[in-house]
Amino acid sequence: MNRFAALLDRLAYEPRRNAKIRLMADYFRETEDPERGYALAAITGALTFRHAKPNVIRTLIEERTDPYLFDLSRDFVGDTAETIALMWPAERGSNYVPALGEIILGLQETSKLDLPGQIARWLDALDETGRWALLKLITGALRIGASARLAKTAVASLGENIQPDDVELVWHGLEPPYETLFAWVEGRGPRPETENPAPFRPPMLATAIEDTANWREALDPADFTAEWKWDGIRVQAASGRDPEGTLSARLYSRTGEDVSGAFPDLLGAIDFEGAIDGELLILKEGRVQSFNVLQQRLNRKAITPKLMADYPAHIRAYDLLVEGEEDLRGLPFAERRIRLENFIRRLGNPRIDLSPQVKFADWNELTAARADPATGGAGVDADAVEGLMLKRKDAPYVPGRPKGLWFKWKRDPFNVDAVLMYAQRGSGKRSSFYSDYTFGVWRSGDEGEELVPVGKAYFGFTDEELAELDRFVRKNTINRFGPVREVTHEPDTGLVLEVAFEGLNRSTRHRSGVAMRFPRISRIRWDKPPKEADRIEHLEALLREAG
Template sequence: MKRFADLLETLILTPSRNGKLRLMIDFFRSVPDPERGYALAALTRELDIPSVKPALLRQLVTTRIDEELFRLSYDYVGDLGETVALIWPDAADHPARSIPHGRNDMPSLTEVVTQLQAASRREGPALIEGWLDRLDPSGRYALTKLVTGGFRIGLSARLAKQALAGFGNVPVHEIEELWHGLDIPYESLFAWLEGFAEKPVSAALAPFRPVMLSHPLEEGDFAKLNPEDFVAEWKWDGIRVQASLDRGIKRLYSRTGDDISPAFPDLVDALAFEGTIDGELLIARPAGVGAEQSVTIGTFSDLQQRLNRKKLLPRHLEDHPAFLRVYDLLFHAGEDLRDLPFEARRSRLEMHAGDFDPTRFDLSPLIPFDSWEDLAALRAEPPLPIIEGVMIKRRQAPYLAGRPRGEWFKWKRDPFLIDAVLMYAQRGHGKRSGFYSDYTFGVWREEAGHRELVPVGKAYFGFTDEELKAIDKFVRNNTVERFGPVRSVRADATKGLVLEVAFEGLNRSTRHKSGLAMRFPRISRLRWDKPPAEADTLEALEVLLASDNGAD
């Protein structure tokens, strides 16, 4: 457990991606099986420990610590696991619970995982309590993160797989294709990566196939690219997914390889095409039949009603039906098509268009154009507000894992910019737990001669570390109310912090007092020079929404 705790602590304190990769590779080299495999499973969120939930930690800590003291501490720290780890009293302060001198009683990660997985929900609390007594603060932090899965250390599951690839000197896409057929603690995987065994054979049906990604199109690229060598499609405002049907097994994956099938049963159940397709997950409702069919596509806010839900209700399926706009074919009837040129894959996809349920699937249409100027004009005036821009794909491009240069490009519409006023700030997590780093901002609404700020969005990136410190100082010095971990700051016509906010689009929203919600907002600049009275108005955003929605 100590080596896992040390790894977490150093990962938190290491901001760079390459630094995290080196730490992970060194850990895999120095820690034996099965300890390193359980650590890998924890960091990739693959461990399932049903005997312990976050609420249990709250209950346990309040049996040792005054409940109000814990509440205040949690408010300050901003992270449940870190608060429990720091505030839990040392066993030495309680003689009845103290550990005999000289006894090597530190549990291993393997011991913790195997015992918890075998424990019932009634047995789990006693195990956790005993380990919290035996561990130091670093170990307690690792334990709480292990059982809750709340790792906020800047390490994604894909980055962990890239560390595995570096450890074994193999392409990361080989690990991604194997991943869903491997068993924890991944001993066969490590044996292969260390050269002691053959590459594991994935036993999984309908496995994930690593996706092909695009590069942003830059101004200088046009001179190097011949428009005759490319096709174009609209870039839809959904999420990239991969759907697969393999000998009766149906799966839906995110672009990073997470199995999201349980969240979209309506789409998965409708999958009847033997193969693997790549496309954009949307909320849409088709109408009409055959050539007369039209599809009404929802906003990204509609899609958010279905994302990350632990429990789906019938109304979610009815009000926000899942739909897949298909744009590539990777496998068909057991044949791997990824080495074929895009044109050939597209032709095969069009041949089998009739095999898809039209109420849940359709093909992403190609955009005819003769020159980059033609495409630029189309990009500037897309037919639907759901469109973010255009995708440009080389006709002869095979389907390559990762982000190969010169094959696929994305040409997004320019972001919108507004000046808004900071209204609320919330503590961050992980390395930001000591700072107010999540910001809710608003614009002015005028009614009957009265002006008030109404929230229109929330952002937590786009600023430098130095700017974060400056905003945090402003929040602390200008707090007017506290709501748990959230602070309301002074924001009126004469005093406040103006933020220049960039965003991709606007949608109607019943969840916000303003009636609007932003798509992908981020802080573009801090406008210390601008008085709050000169920030934008809700009326200006309504005009922007109307112009962006075009024919709506």
């Protein structure tokens, strides 16, 4: 466990991508099975613990220290795991340090009643860094700046002629501690093969076109096709036959989570052999509904006939990955598109249709379609369009986010000038900064003009702007509510933030009655007094326009 904790500690403070890969590769190379496999599972987020939850460790520390002192310390440190690791009053009784695999199996297998005592014994046996790593495992938020893709890249570097995409292609048929994966990469065993008749295929992702310098000059429109980017949930519908010949269907999220149980009404439509990449939408009365309507089907514990009737699920197909037993991912997109059109036509199922392509001759024509999807070909579904996808006609379907093949060009975000109301410290590297902001707009109330919160944001600014915002919060705090600071926001004092967001929803949790989707700070309006910030009527008008 100590070696794994030291790895996490090094990764958390190492800013360089290649250095992170080397750190993980060295650990995997020098650590035996199954320990390295459990470490890989932890870094890639592949572990789940039924009973090990953050409230368990909070209860443990509050039994051993003053709860008020703990809250003050947590507010100062900014990270729960780090605070408990430092404050834990270890009762030393053994020099035995548990192995990572032992801890993970214990977290998975220990009963709910016995788990708190077991965690306490581990915390007693570990040093501060080890305790921090253990608590990070339990809370499920490592925040060490190493993505799952980066960890798989480190695994691939252990072998000869093994690429990260090769690891991605076999990943979703594997389970911790990944002994067959390491054996294959190191040349000691065959390539792992899944027994799942309807496996998940790692998705291909797009690069934001704004990140491509001078893209209009750099990209030739003749090399690309365009299609609508729908405001739903990216899914993969897969089906295949098991050794007995029975057809098995699955619906996966973009990350490979099996969500079939949440959409039984769609499983009957996946009555083909193959795999489709598409968008999960709600299609009602021949019209694609908003993302707010789709949310009524997400994260539901009980799927009732009424729910399925009121919110009928639908797949709008983007790509055909497998047809029958033929893997099409190596074919050019233009060829896969023709195969997809014929496939959907033969399927003839109203639950699955084809995402239409957008005709354009040059970038100016495509720009016009993006600005007005209704006249650009989206018709009655225009309000459900999130933007455009540009795909090279000769692009194969490869995992990850390859450069230069697919681009996403979202519609311009909405903007509102809102007043900073509250601030809270961030986590991890931002634990010493007030980086999480609540902002509001003006509304006429019984006692005159009042600010009502409409959203929270914790990104969109540079490190230099964060430092400026942090200084403003500290100098202009007028009240404290635990870890939250209230900031001055009188009409003539305070700070206005230009907030960009993707959309609005009705909300019963917000006093304003509205909530933003994906808000981010786009600009600090040092030039604008709070009294000139926007009003709730502006957001209400946007809601009415969106239907």
